Amino acid sequence: xxxxxxxxxxxxxxxxxxxxxxxxxxxxxxxxxxxxxxxxxxxxxxxxxxxxxxxxxxxxxxxxxxxxxxxxxxxxxxxxxxxxxxxxxxxxxxxxxxxxxxxxxxxxxxxxxxxxxxxxxxxxxxxxxxxxxxxxxxxxxxxxxxxxxxxxxxxxxxxxxxxxxxxxxxxxxxxxxxxxxxxxxxxxxxxxxxxxxxxxxxxxxxxxxxxxxxxxxxxxxxxxxxxxxxxxxxxxxxxxxxxxxxxxxxxxxxxxxxxxxxxxxxxxxxxxxxxxxxxxxxxxxxxxxxxxxxxxxxxxxxxxxxxxxxxxxxx
Amino acid sequence: xxxxxxxxxxxxxxxxxxxxxxxxxxxxxxxxxxxxxxxxxxxxxxxxxxxxxxxxxxxxxxxxxxxxxxxxxxxxxxxxxxxxxxxxxxxxxxxxxxxxxxxxxxxxxxxxxxxxxxxxxxxxxxxxxxxxxxxxxxxxxxxxxxxxxxxxxxxxxxxxxxxxxxxxxxxxxxxxxxxxxxxxxxxxxxxxxxxxxxxxxxxxxxxxxxxxxxxxxxxxxxxxxxxxxxxxxxxxxxxxxxxx
Numbered sequence: 063x064x065x066x067x068x069x070x071x072x073x074x075x076x077x078x079x080x081x082x083x084x085x086x087x088x089x090x091x092x093x094x095x096x097x098x099x100x101x102x103x104x105x106x107x108x109x110x111x112x113x114x115x116x117x118x119x120x121x122x123x124x125x126x127x128x129x130x131x132x133x134x135x136x137x138x139x140x141x142x143x144x145x146x147x148x149x150x151x152x153x154x155x156x157x158x159x160x161x162x163x164x165x166x167x168x169x170x171x172x173x174x175x176x177x178x179x180x181x182x183x184x185x186x187x188x189x190x191x192x193x194x195x196x197x198x199x200x201x202x203x204x205x206x207x208x209x210x211x212x213x214x215x216x217x218x219x220x221x222x223x224x225x226x227x228x229x230x231x232x233x234x235x236x237x238x239x240x241x242x243x244x245x246x247x248x249x250x251x252x253x254x255x256x257x258x259x260x261x262x263x264x265x266x267x268x269x270x271x272x273x274x275x276x277x278x279x280x281x282x283x284x285x286x287x288x289x290x291x292x293x294x295x296x297x298x299x300x301x302x303x304x305x306x307x308x309x310x311x312x313x314x315x316x317x318x319x320x321x322x323x324x325x326x327x328x329x330x331x332x333x334x335x336x337x338x339x340x341x342x343x344x345x346x347x348x349x350x351x352x353x354x355x356x357x358x359x360x361x362x363x364x365x366x367x368x369x370x371x372x373x374x375x376x377x
Numbered sequence: 378x379x380x381x382x383x384x385x386x387x388x389x390x391x392x393x394x395x396x397x398x399x400x401x402x403x404x405x406x407x408x409x410x411x412x413x414x415x416x417x418x419x420x421x422x423x424x425x426x427x428x429x430x431x432x433x434x435x436x437x438x439x440x441x442x443x444x445x446x447x448x449x450x451x452x453x454x455x456x457x458x459x460x461x462x463x464x465x466x467x468x469x470x471x472x473x474x475x476x477x478x479x480x481x482x483x484x485x486x487x488x489x490x491x492x493x494x495x496x497x498x499x500x501x502x503x504x505x506x507x508x509x510x511x512x513x514x515x516x517x518x519x520x521x522x523x524x525x526x527x528x529x530x531x532x533x534x535x536x537x538x539x540x541x542x543x544x545x546x547x548x549x550x551x552x553x554x555x556x557x558x559x560x561x562x563x564x565x566x567x568x569x570x571x572x573x574x575x576x577x578x579x580x581x582x583x584x585x586x587x588x589x590x591x592x593x594x595x596x597x598x599x600x601x602x603x604x605x606x607x608x609x610x611x612x613x614x615x616x617x618x619x620x621x
Contacts, residue, residue: 236487237487238481238485238486238487241477241478241481241487242481244467244469245467245470245478248467248468248469248470249465249466249467251429251449251465252465252466252467253450254429254448254449254453255429255449255450255458255459255461255465255527256450256453256458256478256479256527256530257450257453257454257479257482257530258450258481258482259448259450259451260450
């Protein structure tokens with residue numbers, strides 16, 4: 063298993079030197095969405111608190127880093143931490159409102175969506191942050207400004223983000239925090255009776271998850287060079303974040319990665335082909351069908367199903 | 378020394394008085410049976426003691442310290458652990474992992490918690506099932522698991538809510554031996570139980586609740602002969618004429 067993981071990483075490191083730039087771009091999106099999915103996985107997968115508003119954290123992080131760079135001349139390499147911290151602060155507010163007042167299931171979903179929508183409407187209407195026009199980042203190609211001439215640099219940054227988040231989740235799973243998260247997902251009252259401060263554990267999960275997602279916002283802004291309120295705070299982005307870990311296996315280390323390797327290329331291919339045929343937006347229907355299929359046939363996601371297929375070596 | 382000191386405990390749900398000014402006291406090492414007809418307020422008492430419900434009035438002193446207003450996890454860490462009448466295992470976790478979550482309360486490092494959990498799993502006789510998923514256990518094993526988890530939090534006082542319910546005679550005997558062994562090991566036990574044979578043989582003292590009030594208290598033999606107790610359980614007409 064360890065050998066397999068090392069081999070996979072080695073292949074991914076070497077890949078951009080043998081494939082064309084289109085495939086490099088596709089891979090960047092695979093890594094980036096796997097990263098966002100992994101960040102979501104901490105609170106949505108392990109703790110079982112279904113946030114459907116994670117786009118809010120991408121937006122906050124992206125806007126913070128972009129505005130700090132444009133208005134204050136602060137390098138996005140520093141701004142990304144501030145963006146992450148602001149996203150974590152918003153995560154703490156949403157988490158406290160949801161967890162302290164016992165909003166569970168659909169009610170928590172609605173709360174998170176509502177906050178993302180508030181962010182979207184605010185960003186659309188406040189001209190100081192670009193308003194409906196959004197923010198555009200001037201391309202300078204300066205590495206200190208998180209801008210690179212070579213697409214491959216973005217590739218490696220996205221790869222590091224994905225691997226780092228995955229290593230973090232792997233470590234969480236092996237510590238008390240992770241054991242508590244998994245238990246909370248299954249029965250919160252039982253956890254309380256066993257001495258688990260469930261409010262605190264869920265808050266930590268939400269803050270960590272929103273912080274990581276906020277960091278991702280900086281990558282989003284400086285890779286795409288533009289921030290549009292409807293795109294970056296919108297429900298479609300939240301869905302993109304949630305759907306990968308769910309398809310791959312929420313609450314598993316490999317789920318978000320597997321989900322992204324399945325869905326991101328699918329989205330890219332269907333988007334390109336359907337758009338060529340004039341069927342813009344058809345890829346969303348493909349998503350919908352796939353999600354229904356997963357819920358029906360693989361309710362735990364693809365990774366747990368894959369694990370059952372491959373017999374484990376006897377210890 | 379007094380381990381648990383409950384005075385004037387009150388709780389009402391709308392128009393229903395579930396617990397009406399209950400006084401209760403337990404000494405260290407004691408096994409106290411809490412019995413009463415269905416709806417007498419026994420489980421409500423457990424929920425009040427363990428912090429799952431807030432009392433409307435009264436005081437709960439545990440080891441000399443008031444636990445009123447504390448959260449369930451804080452009370453657990455002070456050393457009062459409970460089981461649930463309707464067992465609540467983590468269904469997707471193995472027996473060992475279920476108990477490990479509880480052991481983490483006292484052993485924050487994973488290897489130590491795992492070791493402590495293993496010992497508890499063996500102690501309650503679930504050793505052979507340690508790696509089975511909790512969702513696949515029989516009712517008797519689920520009751521053992523419920524007990525094992527509470528035990529793994531290393532309590533001074535264990536609140537057991539009908540751990541015998543639904544078990545057959547052999548399983549009840551095994552559970553009685555287990556609970557008795559736990560108590561002999563120095564852990565005080567407050568026992569809600571409908572199985573009279575079990576509660577009579579286990580308890581040092583018995584408190585009888587009816588409609589939220591204590592109607593009798595004392596050694597098992599005395600309580601079983603008490604006129605008000607028979608009346609509460611069976612109705613007035615069953616009270617033996619000689620006692621009336």
